[in-house]
Amino acid sequence: MVKAYLRYEPAASFGVIASVDSNISYDSSGKHLLSPALEKIGVWHVRQGLCTKTLTPSSSSRGPSPSVTSIASSPSSLIAGGYGDGSIRIWDSDKGTCETTLNGHKGAVTTLRYNKAGSLLASGSRDNDVILWDVVGETGLFRLRGHRDQVTDVVFMSSGKKLVSSSKDKFLRVWDIDTQHCMQIVGGHHSEIWSLDVDLDERYLVTGSADNELRFYAIKHESVDGESVNGGEESSVQNKWEVLRHFGEIQRQSKDRVATVQFNKSGSLLACQVAGKTVEIYRILDDAEAKRKAKRRVHRKKEKKHSKEALEGIENGDRNNENKGDDSSVTHGPMETSNPTVTVADVFKLLHTIRAGKKICSISFCPVTPKNSLASLALSLNNNLLEFYSIEQGETKKTLAIDLQGHRSDVRSVTLSSDNTFLMSTSHNAIKIWNPSTGSCLRTIDSGYGLCSLILPTNKYGLVGTKDGTIEIIDIGSGTCVEVMEAHGGSVRSIAALPHKNGFVTGSADHDVKFWEYQIKQKPGQAAKQLTVSNVSTMKMNDDALVVAISPDAKYIAVALLDSTVKVHFADTFKFFLSLYGHKLPVLCMDISSDGDLIVTGSADKNIKIWGLDFGDCHKSIFAHADSVMAVQFVPKTHYVFSVGKDRLVKYWDADKFELLLTLEGHHADIWCLAVSNRGDFIVTGSHDRSIRLWDRTEEQFFIEEEKEKRLEEMFEADIDNAFENKYVSKEEIPEEGAVALAGKQTQETLSATDLIIERLDIAEAEEKRIAEHQEEKNNRNVAVFQANPLMNGLSPSDYVLSAFSDVHSNDLEQTLLALPFSDALKLLSYLKDWTSYSDKVELVCRIGTLLLQTHYNQLLTTPAARPILTVFSDIFHERVKGWKDIFGFNLAAMDHIQQMMASRSDALFHDARSKLLEIRARQSKRLEERSDTGEVKRKKKKT
Known part of the structure; x- marks a missing residue:
């Protein structure tokens, strides 16, 4: 079986x-x-x-x-x-x-x-x-x-009529959306352009690149009368295709490349985030302030020039200018002083520089301006952290940080409690306690660089071995570190619990394997009982101990050394028992089965080996992963093994049949650690991508042969996709300048949809022939009742073909119809007349008809059989589309009318409320006056 x-x-x-x-x-x-x-x-x-x-x-x-x-x-x-x-x-x-x-x-x-x-x-x-x-x-x-390298940013302009794109090819391209062509190509950048943005009023466009400058462009707008207005300023006669005009540059403070430039919602601030730890905030001055600043700049320049010339005159012995005491030596045009030219430095002023603790990945302005501040800015850091800053006129304040729900670096170890109710994970500076069922973080404890961890059977305390050679005792209930104990002279690489004993074993890079005992007792000077740990014995090894494992009966201890061997000793006497050698690189992980018969080892040579613990013979060596194997563990009470590696995969093995059962994909970086629940109903993995993932055992059964076939099919489909992509690249090596192409792409789904449509067209055609033959026989003589094709589910031929489009996504319709042969496209066109009777299918029918006409235009013109179909087309389609267009127009006009009525009512209500408020204020002021009058009368009476 x-x-x-x-x-x-x-x-x-x-x-x-x-x-x-x-x-x-x-x-x-x-x-x-x-x-x-x-x-x-x-x-x-x-x-x-x-x-x-x-x-x-x-x-x-x-x-x-x-x-x-x-x-x-x-x-x-x-x-x-x-x-x-x-x-x-x-x-x-x-x-x-x-x-x-x-x-x-x-x-x-x-x-x-x-x-x-x-x-x-x-x-x-x-x-x-x-x-x-x-x-x-x-x-x-x-x-x-048209771009020759990857597109880095896009932005809409002119109320969505134009689009500007930037690329790593050092060029900006301005596209006209209506005519679908490239209007302008802007050069001048010396390196890749990484980001661009447009302010609220669409006066300026800013770009950020890898050089140390921010470049600004003034945007030319088309006014109502057709005259061009450039950046809100008067412009000379220019090329009508020129949308962006170079405005100037600003030198940045940081030398790192720009990652993001972004205006805030109101357009008053500009943020420039570099690929480092800083964000530069620029304030955008309005026209009046910019002109005043330009005038001051011109005035300072004039005074500087005047003082310089006066000094030169004094040195030459000419004292006439000094005696005059006027500005006759400096001549300025009237326009230069009254209306000076505004430069980019007059508009953009550096306000603040935000410095984060780690490298910044991204920024975003809050669209709602908070009270008592100019803006709120969110930062995403590369250490899995979100920070929020309030930008004020005088300073920037960090208001909030979201950091408790994740580690700042790689998850290096995970371990489950004995009842599987909580999970402990370690990283370079923190220990976190999680609820594995909900994924919520229960505790966060500061610690050293934790390489291995263990939760004691009581589930009240946890042990963490660090890179510094210490063992940290963690009180899980209170979320505190009780004690940091100096345990080894090198990093603690592995911790293993001693079965049925109050003890554990640690292996370290100082060549020592130490046995420890623990008990909960009250220390002198402390009110509550605490866990105390003491070293019982030490086993000296010849090399760094990378992993230690204890057999379930506590008879053997296996130690993986840096010399790529595994030494098995008796746990009580430390006497040598076996040496397991065969790996070409050091063994990074190992585990012993619950019955003590098998030991599995995983190595940096990408192999896992299954050994017998009785004689030390290697049962099987399996090339398991495409990179180093980082963790292996048996499912309790079975010979099933899970392994994880740096190839981002989790693999499930049968250690008796030496077969790969499952490959689980999900992680986006190297997997460092693995933990299996004591019932084997779920496993937990931790990765370099800072995620912790749960994998549940389901009730669905599978067989090895079926999984092998499925893996082969996936490999075959991947090869087809790669061949298709390579074919596409070889066909279109360099795109045509400013070319426009179809938006979609051909996928396995679109090809399957095309095959389904062709199949249903053939079935519907055969069914129509059967119906016609039956009708002819019925007219000649009495015949039996017509038996419809059971595949059609009681649908008519046209409805049966229409049902093929029910699962075709709107975005995939174009690519699906492109793959149809001309003969099948002609058949499909003949059904469109019947489909127009369905009011909810008019849009779909119009799209199908338009796409088929555009695709097969030349062939349709030269095919006489297509003319009757096209004649019916032109009559019915125009009528149907016009009818629905009128309905939509009527509904839109009605909605606009309702909106105007509601707005007028709200204005009336606001007017009534305002008049009532003024009336109440008048009454209050009148009462105050009356009170003041009565008070004066009383004071006069007292005086008399």
Whole structure:
């Protein structure tokens, strides 16, 4: 009988506040901050400091979910998230659901930007393309090609009619959205452009690059009468295609490259974040202040020049200018003093410099200006931390930091309590206690660099071995470090509990393996009892002890040494028993099965070896991971083994059959540690990406052969995708200058949808023939009742074909129809007439008809059989579309009318309330006057 196994699946992940691959962004209300958390987007309530929602993509059967690479929030509740596989997901932040997925890019999405109305979304990618998306229609409009390197940022201008994109190719491109062409190419940058932004009034555009300058451009606008206005200033006659005019540069203080430039919502501040620890805040002066500053600058220049010339005259012996005492030596034009030219230094003034403790990954201005400050700025740091600063006129203050929900660095060890109710993890400076079922952080304790950890069977105390050679005793209930004990002369690499005894064993880099006993007793001078630890014995080794493991009967102790061998000794007498050698590099992890029969070792040579503990023979050596194996552990009371490695994979093995059972993907960086629950119902892993992930055992059974076939299919599909991508690259090596292409991309889903449409067209055609033959036979003589095709589920042929489009995403419709042969496209066109009778399908029918006409235009013109279909087309389509257009127009006009009525009512209510308030104030003032009059009368009576 074939053996069945229970499947493990990803259950939860926690510990990541802000990952480094993406930007942060406020939502439209300013109450929540959107932060990337690997493949998720965390929605943090700023005042409470809590993560209220987590936007998690549905798990894909083909590999792990890609990480978030860009975030943008719309004026409404929609949130756009760009991912590493080139997909874009639109989320509803109120519901926490994914509204749609847009596929078009062939590389990671690097930037996203909504227009002011929130109806259009522009995306840039590592594939050098810019795609414009219709958010309402959930489809791609067109692809803009021309950049020679990855697109770094995009921004809308002129009320969404123009788009500016920046790239690592050192050029800015201005695109006209209506005509879909590149209007202007702006050069002049000496290095890659990393970010750009436009102020609120769209007067200035600023770019940040790898050099030490911020470049500013004045924006030319088209006025109503067709005359151009450049940056709010009078401009001379210029090229009509010139939208951006160079305005000037500002020298930055930091020498690091610019990562982000961003204006605040009101347009009064500009933040320049560098790829370091600083953010420079510039204040933007209004026109009046800028002109006054320019006048002062010209006046100072004039005085300086005058004093210089006067000094030169004195030195030459000419004292006439000194005796005159006027400014006759300096001549200035009338325009220079009365209306001087405003420069970039007159408009942008450095206000503050924010210095963070760690490298800054991203910044975001709060869209709502807080009271008593100019703005609020959020910072994402590369140590998994969010900080919030209040920018005031005189200083900047750090108001809040979100740091308790995650480690500042790699998770180096994880260990579970005996009842699996809590989890302890260590990093370079902190210990955290978690609830594994909810993922909430219960305690945070400052510590040294913890390399290994252990929770004692009482579940009240924990032990942490540090890089400094100390053992820290942790009181889990109070969340405090009770004692720091000097244990070894080198780093403590491993801690193992002694079964059925109050003791544990530590292995260290000082070549010592020490046995310890612990007991809870009251120390002199202390009121409460505490855990005390004492060294019982020490076993000297010939090299650094990397890992120690104790057999379940406490008979043997296995020690992995730096010389790539594993020494097995008797635990009571320290007498040598076995030596396990065979690994080519040091053994980094090992574990002994619950019955004591097997010992499994994992090494830096990427192999795991399964040994018999009775004779020390190697049962099997398996090439397990593509990089070093960092942790292995048996499932209790079984011979199933979990292993993790630096290749980011968790693997599940059968140590008796030496077979790979499952490969679990999910981590985005090296996996350092592993813990298995005592019932084997879940496992926990910790990684370099600072996340802690849970993997639950489900009731779903699987078989080894089925998993092998599934892995082969995934490899085959991956090879097909890679071949398709390579074919695409070889076809289009360098894009045409300013070219426009289709927005979508061909995927496995679009090809499957095309195959389904072709299949249903053939079935529907055969069914129509059967219906026609049956009708002819029925007219000639009496025949039996017609038996419909059971595959059609009782639908008519046209409805059966229409149902094929129910699962086709709006964004994939174009690529699905492009793959249709002309003969099938002609069949599909013949069904469109019947589909127009469905009122809810008019938009879909119009899109299908338009796409097919655009794709097969030349063939349709030269095909006589297509003319009757096209003739019917022109009549019905125009009528249907015009009817629905009139309905939409009527509804929009009615909504505008209702809005005006509500606005007038609110104004009337406000007017009534204001008049009542004035009336009340008049009454109060009248009463005060009456009281003052009566008081004067009384005082006069007293005097008399």
